[in-house]
Amino acid sequence: MPALPQTLDFPQTSTxxxxxxxxxxxxxxxxxxxxxxxxxxxxxxxxFGYEKTKAEAMMKEVHTKGKCIVWTGxxxxxxxxxxxxxxxxxxxxxxRAG
Numbered sequence: 001m002p003a004l005p006q007t008l009d010f011p012q013t014s015t016x017x018x019x020x021x022x023x024x025x026x027x028x029x030x031x032x033x034x035x036x037x038x039x040x041x042x043x044x045x046x047x048f049g050y051e052k053t054k055a056e057a058m059m060k061e062v063h064t065k066g067k068c069i070v071w072t073g074x075x076x077x078x079x080x081x082x083x084x085x086x087x088x089x090x091x092x093x094x095x096r097a098g
Contacts, residue, residue, distance in 0.1 A: 023096050023097060023098065024072050024073060024074075024096075024097040025072070025073065025074065025075045025078035025094050025095065025096060025097065026069050026071075026072050026078070026094065026095050026096070026097050027069065027070050027071040027072070027078050027081045027082055027085075027092060027093075027094050028067050028068065028069050028070070028092060028093050028094070028095065029044070029058070029062050029067065029068050029070045029085060029090060029091070029092045030062065030066065030067045030090075030091040030092065030093075031062050031063060031066045031067065032062075032089075032090055032091060034089075035089065035090065037059055037060075037063060040059045040062065040090065041055045041056050041059045042055075043085070043088045043090060044058055044059060044070060047081060047084045047085065047088075048070060048071055048081070058070055070092075072097060075094075078094040079094065081094075082094050
Protein backbone atom coordinates (compact mmCIF):
# COMPACT_ATOMS: atom_id res chain seq x y z
CA MET A 1 0.00 0.00 0.00
CA PRO A 2 1.46 3.42 -0.95
CA ALA A 3 2.34 5.84 1.83
CA LEU A 4 0.05 8.82 2.31
CA PRO A 5 1.58 12.28 2.07
CA GLN A 6 2.27 13.94 5.42
CA THR A 7 0.72 17.27 4.39
CA LEU A 8 -2.20 18.14 2.22
CA ASP A 9 -1.78 20.74 -0.46
CA PHE A 10 -4.79 23.03 -0.78
CA PRO A 11 -5.14 25.29 -3.77
CA GLN A 12 -4.13 28.88 -3.15
CA THR A 13 -7.00 31.33 -3.22
CA SER A 14 -6.53 34.94 -4.10
CA THR A 15 -7.65 37.54 -1.59
CA UNK A 16 -6.98 40.44 -3.94
CA UNK A 17 -9.90 42.78 -4.45
CA UNK A 18 -10.74 44.71 -7.56
CA UNK A 19 -9.88 48.21 -6.41
CA UNK A 20 -11.30 49.69 -9.61
CA UNK A 21 -14.74 49.23 -8.07
CA UNK A 22 -13.74 51.56 -5.23
CA UNK A 23 -12.75 54.36 -7.58
CA UNK A 24 -15.44 57.04 -7.65
CA UNK A 25 -17.53 57.05 -10.81
CA UNK A 26 -18.80 60.22 -12.46
CA UNK A 27 -22.23 60.63 -14.01
CA UNK A 28 -22.08 63.26 -16.75
CA UNK A 29 -25.17 64.84 -18.27
CA UNK A 30 -24.86 66.28 -21.79
CA UNK A 31 -26.58 69.18 -23.52
CA UNK A 32 -29.91 68.41 -25.10
CA UNK A 33 -31.30 70.76 -27.78
CA UNK A 34 -34.74 69.10 -27.65
CA UNK A 35 -35.93 69.19 -24.03
CA UNK A 36 -36.87 72.37 -22.19
CA UNK A 37 -34.55 73.66 -19.49
CA UNK A 38 -37.35 73.38 -16.94
CA UNK A 39 -37.76 69.69 -17.85
CA UNK A 40 -34.04 69.00 -17.42
CA UNK A 41 -34.13 70.78 -14.04
CA UNK A 42 -37.15 68.72 -12.95
CA UNK A 43 -35.46 65.45 -13.97
CA UNK A 44 -32.28 66.32 -12.06
CA UNK A 45 -34.36 67.14 -8.97
CA UNK A 46 -36.43 63.97 -9.25
CA UNK A 47 -33.56 61.53 -9.86
CA PHE A 48 -30.91 62.95 -7.55
CA GLY A 49 -33.08 64.66 -4.95
CA TYR A 50 -31.28 67.99 -5.36
CA GLU A 51 -32.88 71.26 -4.37
CA LYS A 52 -34.16 73.48 -7.18
CA THR A 53 -31.28 75.97 -6.98
CA LYS A 54 -28.65 73.22 -7.32
CA ALA A 55 -30.55 71.51 -10.14
CA GLU A 56 -30.93 74.82 -12.00
CA ALA A 57 -27.21 75.54 -11.65
CA MET A 58 -26.40 72.11 -13.09
CA MET A 59 -28.87 72.61 -15.93
CA LYS A 60 -27.29 75.98 -16.75
CA GLU A 61 -23.82 74.41 -16.81
CA VAL A 62 -25.09 71.72 -19.19
CA HIS A 63 -26.66 74.40 -21.37
CA THR A 64 -23.62 76.71 -21.48
CA LYS A 65 -20.71 74.26 -21.34
CA GLY A 66 -22.33 71.28 -23.06
CA LYS A 67 -22.02 68.94 -20.10
CA CYS A 68 -22.00 68.74 -16.31
CA ILE A 69 -20.97 66.14 -13.74
CA VAL A 70 -24.20 65.63 -11.85
CA TRP A 71 -23.13 62.90 -9.43
CA THR A 72 -20.02 61.12 -8.12
CA GLY A 73 -19.96 57.84 -6.22
CA UNK A 74 -20.08 54.06 -6.40
CA UNK A 75 -20.32 52.22 -9.70
CA UNK A 76 -23.64 50.45 -9.21
CA UNK A 77 -25.49 53.64 -8.30
CA UNK A 78 -23.85 55.47 -11.22
CA UNK A 79 -25.19 52.77 -13.57
CA UNK A 80 -28.67 53.23 -12.09
CA UNK A 81 -28.56 57.02 -12.47
CA UNK A 82 -27.43 56.81 -16.10
CA UNK A 83 -30.26 54.36 -16.84
CA UNK A 84 -32.77 56.68 -15.16
CA UNK A 85 -31.53 59.70 -17.12
CA UNK A 86 -31.79 57.69 -20.35
CA UNK A 87 -35.36 56.71 -19.47
CA UNK A 88 -36.15 60.45 -19.35
CA UNK A 89 -34.62 60.86 -22.84
CA UNK A 90 -31.51 62.66 -21.58
CA UNK A 91 -28.00 61.81 -22.75
CA UNK A 92 -25.72 60.74 -19.90
CA UNK A 93 -22.61 58.64 -19.42
CA UNK A 94 -20.56 57.31 -16.55
CA UNK A 95 -16.78 57.19 -16.29
CA ARG A 96 -14.10 56.60 -13.69
CA ALA A 97 -12.89 59.60 -11.78
CA GLY A 98 -9.27 60.56 -12.31
